[in-house]
Amino acid sequence: MKHFRISIIILIAFLGLYLYTLVSSPLPYSVIDTDNSGIVSITEALNASEIGTRSLIKENETCIDYYWLKDGLSAYQDCKAHQ
Known part of the structure; x- marks a missing residue:
């Protein structure tokens, strides 16, 4: 038991x-x-759980790029338009 x-x-x-x-x-x-x-x-x-973040600035957007630590490839981007 x-x-x-x-x-x-x-x-x-x-x-x-x-x-x-x-x-x-x-x-x-x-x-x-x-x-x-x-x-x-x-x-x-x-x-x-093995991801990193980096900031990206596009033409009229600021993005947070979530990338895989194992190879550095982008997994997902969360973008917000500039005001």
Whole structure:
């Protein structure tokens, strides 16, 4: 019975980490779900935590570019028009 309790605690901890990663990521769900399956796998959730940001200035927009740390490719851009 003791091993069962420890297993449940570990399972709950991993589930909490998984949910925290999804909720705290600035990326939209559609970007995190890289294979477009409708379900975010554990690997996809972990990848979503490995992003960086950089500022971009376009003609009449200021953007925050979220990029994958593993290769530097852009994952998502959040742009706001200049006033």
